[in-house]
Ligand SMILES: Nc1ncnc2c1ncn2[C@@H]1O[C@H](COP(=O)(O)OP(=O)(O)O)[C@@H](O)[C@H]1O
């Protein structure tokens with residue numbers, strides 16, 4: 001049947017968005033609520049397979065137990081003429097599989113997504129849910145640049161065991177319908193078919209971040225057997241050898257996530273998030289400084305707008321590098337007030353610098 005002509009329950013199929021191990025994903029219109037949704041339709045050959053059906057149900061249950069901005073929201077699970085389908089929020093953008101195929105990512109994006117994904121994993125783990133299939137194709141970056149985890153199809157609810165939270169892994173289930181793609185991001189314990197806990201997701205996320213940084217997977221190989229062997233025994237090429245702008249701290253974070261021994265790895269997504277967050281450039285505030293930090297250049301309330309222009313000679317002025325001010329000098333029409341806020345000099349400091357000819361010039365216009 002032509003999917004474009006298909007109507008499933010109250011959903012009208014619009015076009016195919018992607019496909020994966022479980023089936024195909026379509027954009028559709030919810031005709032009652034008049035909104036776009038994404039529908040995952042379990043593949044016809046899998047619809048009769050009880051393990052596949054279980055996996056599908058599990059995805060719906062796991063993801064709908066979570067309400068997080070970085071996890072794709074599930075609206076409904078249902079059956080259409082014996083074929084199960086899942087309705088979820090419609091995302092516009094690209095999955096990381098396609099994005100990372102285009103080459104290494106900007107470090108700022110990598111850090112942003114890293115923080116979002118660790119935050120989402122921390123939420124899932126705190127509900128006792130381990131994703132177990134973190135890989136680029138299961139992470140979607142929407143048009144606003146936010147990362148969302150998809151496909152909780154392999155997710156497993158953890159059961160407490162001897163004080164530890166673990167889940168039994170069936171290697172057959174993990175590998176079901178997942179060729180090379182998933183293998184490349186598997187943790188060593190997953191590759192060995194051992195019991196899993198939340199730390200398996202941190203290894204897989206480490207592999208995703210490595211690939212985003214390096215433009216290649218950490219454990220490459222021509223066949224699943226070679227990849228498995230590499231995951232179990234080899235060390236990835238140091239990130240600093242793959243690109244020059246990787247901060248040593250980022251390399252350390254990714255290496256820690258990729259530790260083969262899970263005791264040596266990050267022990268929680270939250271811990272990894274904190275480390276990634278510390279590396280993110282601090283957002284510059286656009287709000288004016290509070291009067292409590294006065295007097296600054298903008299304090300004198302004269303009728304004139306004031307502009308403080310400092311030199312671009314590589315030296316430092318006041319408490320901030322003067323690179324901030326080059327933008328001001330390039331933009332003579334900009335209202336000087338926010339510039340003065342950036343400057344960090346008091347008005348009198350600025351004037352006295354100008355008078356003494358040390359650096360900068362304070363002007364009024
Ligand atoms: N909610 C969505 N909105 C847009 N595209 C999606 C959505 N969910 C999945 N996709 C696309 O479909 C692909 C397969 O989806 P996924 O949930 O991973 O299915 P599978 O279980 O078959 O692997 C994703 O890589 C993505 O490109």
Ligand SMILES: [Mg+2]
Nearest residue numbers: 020137138151
């Ligand atoms: Mg998938």
